[in-house]
């Protein structure tokens with residue numbers, strides 16, 4: 001049975017997230033926005049200790065296994081929403097299970113999950129990242145991936161360039177983490193030749209070459225990486241050896257898609273955290289100016305402003321329910337591609353609309369740096385871009401509903 005209430009078992013984790021959001025994130029939100037690339041070590045170390053005590057908070061399996069599979073993704077949705085309400089850039093600096101771990105979970109064997117994810121339960125905070133995008137392969141990935149992986153005895157040799165890697169610097173330079181690199185073992189096979197490989201921090205031939213300067217989420221690093229004759233063990237290819245033998249099979253590529261089914265609703269939850277923060281602040285500032293929202297009135301008797309605020313509440317809450325559905329399907333191991341992409345599309349729209357309208361409605365108060373509203377407006381847009389743009393997720397939704405293939409609708 002679907003329940004959209006917060007399960008009792010995760011309440012303490014969400015209360016902790018709320019305390020962290022209020023006391024450790026909001027007070028330093030402006031500082032890390034203005035000091036891009038300064039690493040928020042206090043937050044990182046505190047989160048590492050807290051999440052370890054809670055049994056893992058990201059996409060890594062920890063003690064959550066004992067609680068049964070239902071809890072983990074629901075918990076992630078509630079925690080993510082709350083921490084992003086605190087500060088989305090800092091939330092992206094949370095150690096212990098990011099996009100790289102999601103790929104290991106989606107495509108790795110049990111042995112690989114243990115080998116690569118155990119480090120997240122160690123003494124020091126560790127980051128992981130995910131490198132699919134290339135200068136010539138964004139939305140058109142993975143068919144256009146040019147990074148190559150050539151087998152040489154017991155090793156793979158990787159060559160290529162990856163860009164826009166969230167937490168890439170933290171994974172490879174600031175911690176003993178890893179990067180999941182998508183490379184082709186057979187360029188002629190296009191998307192069917194693409195496979196995920198784990199490159200560990202410190203591997204010769206893997207170098208961070210650039211950090212982006214961004215509009216929003218400035219507390220989070222976004223890196224470029226060059227792979228130049230980078231040798232990794234044969235066993236670092238995620239999945240069973242079968243995915244190597246069947247060069248024209250789409251099994252390896254499907255690992256990337258499975259990763260997105262897990263991470264798109266997480267991005268949706270994060271977007272909704274920013275949207276809720278904005279709506280709360282908007283109502284608070286309006287109330288200070290004597291504008292109360294009369295929720296009980298018939299719509300025809302409301303002011304235009306009241307109707308707008310009510311519409312924002314509807315957008316926020318309905319998208320949250322959709323996001324919870326996508327997460328619930330993950331926990332139940334049911335196919336969730338449709339709900340995952342739908343929640344991502346909706347949440348990307350909702351957060352952009354709410355933050356933009358708040359800045360407009362409050363005039364100078366919204367536009368200046370007195371409050372965080374202008375920052376949330378800048379932080380909002382990325383939710384409509386990464387993990388597949390709004391346009392690409394709309395295509396996925398349409399294909400799912402119409403039962404069209406990629407070739408029939410692209």
Ligand SMILES: Cc1cc2nc3c(=O)[nH]c(=O)nc-3n(C[C@H](O)[C@H](O)[C@H](O)COP(=O)(O)OP(=O)(O)OC[C@H]3O[C@@H](n4cnc5c(N)ncnc54)[C@H](O)[C@@H]3O)c2cc1C
Pocket residue numbers: 099129130131132133137138139140163164165166167214222382385386387388389390391392395410
């Ligand atoms: C801050 C940040 C962090 C990121 N983190 C990561 C990460 O950790 N790992 C990673 O691998 N990537 C990451 N990315 C990359 C991100 O996923 C890509 O930017 C995104 O997939 C879009 O690809 P692109 O930039 O090449 O745009 P393009 O593919 O060139 O698209 C440009 C525009 O065309 C539209 N478009 C493209 N094809 C179609 C179509 N068929 N129909 C309609 N419209 C279309 C797109 O929606 C977009 O609006 C990150 C990006 C940013 C900005």
